[in-house]
Every structure is written in C-alpha cells, then in structure tokens.
Amino acid sequence: MRKQVLWAFLCGLLLPLVLAAVGGREASPPTVPEGESEGITISLEDRLWDAQTRIMVLTPSGNVRQMRLSEYLAGVVLAEMPTDFEDEALKAQAVVARTYTCKRMEHYKHGAAAVCMDSGCCQGFWDEEDYVNSGGSQEALDRIRSAVTSTDGLVLYYGGELIDATYFSCSGGFTEDAAAVWGQDVPYLQSVESPGEENAPRYVSTVRYTPENFCLVTGCGGEGNPSGWFGQVRYTDGGGVESMKICGKTYTGTQLRSALNLRSTLFSIRVESGMIVIETKGFGHRVGMSQYGAQAMALEGSAFEQILKHYYTGTVLRNQGGA
Ligand SMILES: [Zn+2]
Incomplete structure (x- = not known):
C-alpha cells in the first residue's frame, strides 16, 4: 500500500520536472501531499522517505515529541558520532541509526514513543537548534544532514528482516560476537577485524x-x-x-x-x-559497527556500503521507500 502511494507520489513529482526540462521552462508547482497546506512550495528534500516518515520520540522531560525521521536521524548522528568524521563514515552511521530506529518502530519500547533520547537505552539525540546554539558549526550540521538525505530510506536487512543494528565507539582491533556478550548467536553480528583504530582517543x-x-x-x-x-x-x-x-x-x-x-x-x-x-x-560492547573502525575504513577509501557489509555479516541494503 505504501509503495503504491509512493510511486504515485514520485510520478506526480517527476513528470512535471521532465516536462519542464523538455520544454525549457520552470516546473509546475508539485502536487501538495496530504497533511501539507496548499500554497506551500514542497522542496525535493521534503519528498524524501525520511522526511515523510514520522516518529514518536520520548524526550528527557518525559514528553512524547513527534518529528520527521530525517530530523530525528540527523540529531542521532550529531549525538552519536564525532562531526568531523569522514562523509562515508557519517553515511554508514545514518544507515545504522535508521535501521536501529525502524526496528524499534516495529515494537514501541516506551509506550506511545518508539525510542527515547538516552544513548544508554536507545540512541542519543542532539537537537539541531541546540547544537548550533551551543557553538556547533553549521558546516558540520550540513554534512550530517547530507549524510542522512543521501542515504534516504536505506536500511539493513538479514533473512528478510530488519537487523538489530548495534554499534559502539571503538573495538580495540576486533569486534565481538553477539553470543560472547549477550549469550545469543546472531548470524550478522559476528567478530570481525577492525584495524586502524589506534588513533581513537579511548583506544x-x-x-x-x-x-x-x-x-x-x-x-x-x-x-x-x-x-x-x-x-x-x-x-x-x-x-x-x-x-x-x-x-x-x-x-x-x-x-x-x-x-x-x-x-x-x-x-x-x-x-x-x-x-x-x-x-x-576499545570502548563499548564491541558488537556490530565500530564507529572509529568505520572512520578508519572511510579514510582508506571505503564507501559506506562496504563499511556496513564489513561490520554486519551477510546483510543487504534495502530502501524503505521502495526505490
Ligand atoms: Zn529508550
């Protein structure tokens, strides 16, 4: 059902753009999607799957806040990974955060909210406005937003199901099997080598x-x-x-x-x-993706897809948006 709606939606977007390109004139205003006010120009960014997907998030003050998945994911990447990391590492983190989040959206953990903002429970979250107000750089924020939009809708699957995309800071050279830490074997969470982390501050x-x-x-x-x-x-x-x-x-x-x-x-x-x-x-439970390992791979020229395949054995990337 969602795919059909999205296809109809994309066709509605793309057709005027194609006609405009052929005719050499500006595109007609796109169809206003349900829930948006008429007269507002809808940007291409607004049409991404992440932007159209809503998530309920438990705030530290105990309220439930609804936000766009794109906004939530940018806040997670801000909170969970150093902002000066390579673009491919940030993209890998965006996919992992999206996968983790979509899995949580299958079974709400916090009543009316799918996730909370506590990194020890679900994932950390740093509001974009708070980040900028506390002296965070706009350039870094733009890179993180770009990491989210450029991987729009991408998540990791294994055996037809979303994976539990666990991640941590630094492995110390090798990641750990899920079985070794949590007592239960998970085929895609196996120990792998994670070289190049020696420069991590908490190695x-x-x-x-x-x-x-x-x-x-x-x-x-x-x-x-x-x-x-x-x-x-x-x-x-x-x-x-x-x-x-x-x-x-x-x-x-x-x-x-x-x-x-x-x-x-x-x-x-x-x-x-x-x-x-x-x-x-190392630092953390060492199961899944090492963030400093992802950074080391990115510095060596690996793309985010290669980073994800390395840390999550046998998984495949899928687009939740159906593309
Ligand atoms: Zn939580």
Missing part, C-alpha cells in the same frame, strides 16, 4: 585498584599478595575476556566489566607495585 585506557577496593567491587574475597589471585582466562573470538578465575571463583568478562567499570571486555590484569592494574582496549 587504550588503564585503571588501578588497591587490592582492598578490587575485592570490594568484585567480591572475590582475596587475601595476601594479589599476584596469586588470578587464574585461568578464557577468551572470546573477538579477543575479549570470556571468563576469568579470581581467587578460585569464575567471573564472566561482562561481569568484571560492570563491576570494575571498564570500558570494554577486552582487558588484561597485572599486579604492579602492590596495585592491580587493568588495561582495557
């Missing part, structure tokens, strides 16, 4: 714990010299800690990440001058 981080504090947060019950506390470590395909024995107890990597407040599960522990030193690579 490596180090935290130090006194043995007492380490015991407090992990509940390991260790006594004496901590050098003897650490036993066998198992690793995931993505190089993260799957499990680690501490003082005879087995912890999963995700348990330790949470307890020790680590940036990822890709970490190593050593004892140095009586302190427990934990070195972590």
Whole structure:
C-alpha cells in the first residue's frame, strides 16, 4: 500500500520536472501531499522517505515529541558520532541509526514513543537548534544532514528482516560476537577485524585498584599478595575476556566489566607495585559497527556500503521507500 502511494507520489513529482526540462521552462508547482497546506512550495528534500516518515520520540522531560525521521536521524548522528568524521563514515552511521530506529518502530519500547533520547537505552539525540546554539558549526550540521538525505530510506536487512543494528565507539582491533556478550548467536553480528583504530582517543585506557577496593567491587574475597589471585582466562573470538578465575571463583568478562567499570571486555590484569592494574582496549560492547573502525575504513577509501557489509555479516541494503 505504501509503495503504491509512493510511486504515485514520485510520478506526480517527476513528470512535471521532465516536462519542464523538455520544454525549457520552470516546473509546475508539485502536487501538495496530504497533511501539507496548499500554497506551500514542497522542496525535493521534503519528498524524501525520511522526511515523510514520522516518529514518536520520548524526550528527557518525559514528553512524547513527534518529528520527521530525517530530523530525528540527523540529531542521532550529531549525538552519536564525532562531526568531523569522514562523509562515508557519517553515511554508514545514518544507515545504522535508521535501521536501529525502524526496528524499534516495529515494537514501541516506551509506550506511545518508539525510542527515547538516552544513548544508554536507545540512541542519543542532539537537537539541531541546540547544537548550533551551543557553538556547533553549521558546516558540520550540513554534512550530517547530507549524510542522512543521501542515504534516504536505506536500511539493513538479514533473512528478510530488519537487523538489530548495534554499534559502539571503538573495538580495540576486533569486534565481538553477539553470543560472547549477550549469550545469543546472531548470524550478522559476528567478530570481525577492525584495524586502524589506534588513533581513537579511548583506544587504550588503564585503571588501578588497591587490592582492598578490587575485592570490594568484585567480591572475590582475596587475601595476601594479589599476584596469586588470578587464574585461568578464557577468551572470546573477538579477543575479549570470556571468563576469568579470581581467587578460585569464575567471573564472566561482562561481569568484571560492570563491576570494575571498564570500558570494554577486552582487558588484561597485572599486579604492579602492590596495585592491580587493568588495561582495557576499545570502548563499548564491541558488537556490530565500530564507529572509529568505520572512520578508519572511510579514510582508506571505503564507501559506506562496504563499511556496513564489513561490520554486519551477510546483510543487504534495502530502501524503505521502495526505490
Ligand atoms: Zn529508550
């Protein structure tokens, strides 16, 4: 039904433009779509699928705000990815954000709203006006809008369904299987190499714990010299800690990440001058697309389609607008 309407709609747009090009005169005003006031000129941008699709978003103050998907996605890319990233990385992020959002629109998570603006729950959102008012550059905003419009309607599918397009900041060299982090295998969320992230600001981080504090947060019950506390470590395909024995107890990597407040599960522990030193690579859950990896691929000349295919194994791009 939607496709038929859109085709009729596109034909209504394109025919006058073609006639105008042939006749060498200005195009007739396009047909005013349902819901728009007569007399208002409708720009080509307004006719994009993202602009015609509405989304209900839960704001931090608890209100539900309706907005165009195009506006919402630009705000998500603003909030979720550094604005100075390459155009192809921004486009990849726009497609991932759109896919994530469309999946959420299948099953509303927040009552009357499909998504919220909390990056820890759904996706972050930075209102364009707030961005500019807080000193954000108009040029960067234009590049982000362009990343959204140039990928209009594009989403990722696997096996006939929209994928769960998870993403994160920095992998530390390899991404992680979904199974390793969430316990459930997802065919398109497999561990892949993610080179070129070394310049990411949070590529490596180090935290130090006194043995007492380490015991407090992990509940390991260790006594004496901590050098003897650490036993066998198992690793995931993505190089993260799957499990680690501490003082005879087995912890999963995700348990330790949470307890020790680590940036990822890709970490190593050593004892140095009586302190427990934990070195972590990467930032985030490391499942799906690495944003700094996407940037590294873009800098090497990859197009957004190649970036997406690399991080989401076996997926295909489809246009929700039916084109
Ligand atoms: Zn949410």
